[in-house]
């Protein structure tokens with residue numbers, strides 16, 4: 330099967346787009362910061378002239394394929410334009426690029442057409458899941474419209490690349506294809522972990538957790554790997570993989586558990602291993618807000634990492650576990666209190682204290698009954714539930730014009746349990 334059908338399809342798409350009215354840019358309304366940052370990165374990723382891909386396609390010597398590639402590149406450029414217009418309409422800027430895109434482009438450029446397409450396919454599959462999450466997860470009609478338009482195109486990109494790649498790997502022995510599949514999986518899992526972490530706040534806003542995003546993308550990719558490397562059918566147009574389409578396969582997995590379960594267990598371990606290796610657990614698993622009834626301490630607004638921590642000038646540069654927090658103020662307000670609880674190592678606590686300019690109090694160790702103990706039990710709201718039962722604690726204080734606070738830590742073996750209270754006032 331040649332690429333004539335793709336040329337016809339992409340041409341028809343271009344005609345449909347030219348007749349379709351533009352999204353209602355004038356109806357744009359402000360979007361949450363985390364979502365804006367996420368869209369800015371995807372906009373930068375979509376943006377590019379595709380010259381490298383076109384040049385390699387010229388070298389491949391198939392005029393029809395080249396024509397289809399040019400039309401495909403035009404679709405991607407249209408995605409960048411739509412996202413740019415969306416950002417500008419909401420009063421936001423576009424960004425020059427993001428390190429993840431620069432790495433991605435550098436890798437693609439260094440490869441031949443076939444390996445470039447395999448790298449590109451990883452981005453296409455991630456995009457397929459991402460734009461669906463955006464389309465289904467936002468109540469903003471303009472953003473829904475833009476994401477839906479992009480998604481329709483992305484759904485044809487995966488089978489388009491599948492066809493070319495399937496031809497590229499045809500005739501190779503099964504062990505070679507299995508090795509290629511393994512490498513491709515590593516690439517996909519690394520890329521999707523980077524996206525799931527980097528866009529975690531936006532994904533949360535859109536109602537999808539990081540692990541679910543990784544799992545869904547892996548499910549889509551599984552279908553792609555099978556179509557490209559292990560599908561016997563010739564002359565059949567590759568299908569767009571869907572998460573839903575995988576469900577029957579999941580059922581048959583129950584009937585033949587051993588091989589498939591082993592494979593999924595390995596994939597799962599690689600995902601978790603990569604994610605944990607790349608990101609400190611506190612960031613990966615996400616902090617947990619204290620659950621409160623309504624009231625003074627019931628307010629927790631803003632994204633934890635992007636808004637709340639910077640507001641109180643706190644940074645968590647290293648591994649902490651069991652992170653819980655509450656901020657008793659709108660983060661843009663003139664007064665507020667941040668309650669932070671976690672366990673960590675002495676080395677990590679030292680880094681956090683240094684970053685926050687907190688110094689040992691005088692004396693540096695106190696019993697909770699001492700008059701100078703900074704976190705008096707009576708002043709801690711019941712909803713936070715901090716109790717100080719150990720005989721003595723390491724105590725620290727931070728002085729400042731705007732942010733002041735105290736840290737109390739108690740050792741339990743090699744770990745420290747840390748209570749940090751930051752006060753913001755100006």
Ligand SMILES: [Fe+2]
Pocket residue numbers: 375404405408456479483
């Ligand atoms: Fe795209």
Ligand SMILES: [Fe+2]
Pocket residue numbers: 405453456482483486
């Ligand atoms: Fe695409």
